[in-house]
Amino acid sequence: MSGYLAKMEEQGFEELIMVCDASCGLKAAVAIHSTVRGPALGGTRMWSYASEEAAIEDLMHLARGMSYKSAAAELPVGGGKGLIIGDPNKDKCPELFHSYGRFLNRLNKRFYTGKDMGVDEDDLTLMCDETECVIGGESVGSPSPFTAYGVWRGIRACAEEVYGSPNLEGKVVAVQGIGSVGESLCQHLVDEGASLIICDLDQERVKAAQEKWGARAVSPEDIYSQECDIFSPCAGGGVINEKTLPQLKCKIIAGAANNIYKTKEMAKAIQERGILYAPDYVINAGGLVFVEMHRQGITDQEKITAEVDRIEERLKMLFRRAREEQLLPAEIADIYAEERLQMR
Numbered sequence: 001m002s003g004y005l006a007k008m009e010e011q012g013f014e015e016l017i018m019v020c021d022a023s024c025g026l027k028a029a030v031a032i033h034s035t036v037r038g039p040a041l042g043g044t045r046m047w048s049y050a051s052e053e054a055a056i057e058d059l060m061h062l063a064r065g066m067s068y069k070s071a072a073a074e075l076p077v078g079g080g081k082g083l084i085i086g087d088p089n090k091d092k093c094p095e096l097f098h099s100y101g102r103f104l105n106r107l108n109k110r111f112y113t114g115k116d117m118g119v120d121e122d123d124l125t126l127m128c129d130e131t132e133c134v135i136g137g138e139s140v141g142s143p144s145p146f147t148a149y150g151v152w153r154g155i156r157a158c159a160e161e162v163y164g165s166p167n168l169e170g171k172v173v174a175v176q177g178i179g180s181v182g183e184s185l186c187q188h189l190v191d192e193g194a195s196l197i198i199c200d201l202d203q204e205r206v207k208a209a210q211e212k213w214g215a216r217a218v219s220p221e222d223i224y225s226q227e228c229d230i231f232s233p234c235a236g237g238g239v240i241n242e243k244t245l246p247q248l249k250c251k252i253i254a255g256a257a258n259n260i261y262k263t264k265e266m267a268k269a270i271q272e273r274g275i276l277y278a279p280d281y282v283i284n285a286g287g288l289v290f291v292e293m294h295r296q297g298i299t300d301q302e303k304i305t306a307e308v309d310r311i312e313e314r315l316k317m318l319f320r321r322a323r324e325e326q327l328l329p330a331e332i333a334d335i336y337a338e339e340r341l342q343m344r
Contacts, residue, residue: 150286177235
C-alpha cells in the first residue's frame with residue numbers, strides 16, 4: 001500500500017478507494033485526483049488487465065488526466081475515474097452494476113461518473129437504480145456524439161495551424177477505431193469533404209463504413225504507415241510510441257483517444273518529425289462538457305453544442321501560445337490546466 005500512497009502524494013491524488021463484492025464478482029476502484037474546482041467527474045470503464053497493479057496504474061493515469069481535461073475545459077469540476085475489473089463481454093450482470101452503484105453512493109457525491117470503455121447506457125441505467133452520482137443511461141443519452149463533434153472542431157483548428165485554413169475538403173484522414181465516437185467523427189469529416197482511411201478490430205464496423213462512406217480500410221497494423229494529412233486515433237491509448245511514430249506520414253495527430261502517446265518524451269519527438277499534436281484532453285473534452293452540463297441540469301442541445309464549439313478556439317489559443325513561448329502544445333496545455341488547478 002505504501003507504493004500507492006507514494007504515487008498519490010507525488011501526483012497530487014486525494015483518494016484511491018477499492019471495493020470487492022464477492023456476491024456478484026465486483027472488483028472495482030475509484031481514483032479521485034482533484035476536487036479543487038468541484039466534485040470529481042470521470043467515466044467508469046470495465047476492462048480486463050494483466051494484473052491488478054496494471055489496472056490501478058491505468059486508473060490513476062486516467063483520473064489525473066480527467067483533472068487536466070476538466071480544468072482545460074474551464075468546467076467547475078475536478079477529475080476522477082472509475083474502474084470495474086472484468087471482461088465486458090463475459091462478466092456483466094445486473095447485480096454487479098447495482099453493487100457498483102451502491103459503492104458510488106458511499107462516496108457522498110465526491111465523484112460523479114458516466115460511460116467509458118466497456119460500459120454502455122444500459123449499464124449506467126442499472127447504476128442509476130442505486131445512486132444519483134451517474135450521468136447517463138436511457139434518460140440522458142450518449143456523450144459520444146459530442147466527443148466526436150469536439151474532435152472535428154479541434155481538427156479544424158489543427159488544419160488552420162498547419163495548412164492555413166480550417167477547411168477539410170480534400171484532406172485525407174486516417175481514423176483508428178470506428179466505435180461510437182469514431183463513427184460520428186467520420187460522418188463530420190465526410191460531410192466536410194474529407195476522404196477516410198479506417199481500421200477497426202470489428203470487421204462488421206469496417207464493412208459498414210466502406211459501404212456508407214467509401215472509406216478505404218486497412219489492417220490495424222497498417223494504419224500508421226498510410227499517406228494522409230491527419231491521423232486520428234479514436235481507440236486505445238499509447239498508440240504513438242517508438243515503433244509507430246517513425247511510420248507516420250501525416251502532418252497532424254488529432255483524435256478522441258486518451259493518452260495517445262506512450263511517454264511524455266514522445267511529444268517532443270512528434271514535433272521534431274514536423275507533426276502537430278493536438279493535446280488529447282483538450283480536443284476530446286466534448287463528451288465531458290455534455291456530461292457536466294447535464295449534471296448541472298442543462299439539457300438544451302444548442303447550449304451544449306455552443307460550449308463544445310469553444311474547443312476549436314481554445315486549441316488555436318494554445319497553438320499560438322506554444323509558438324510565442326517556444327514550448328510544445330502539450331506543455332502549454334499542461335500549464336493552462338495547472339493554472340486552473342492552482343498547481344502553479
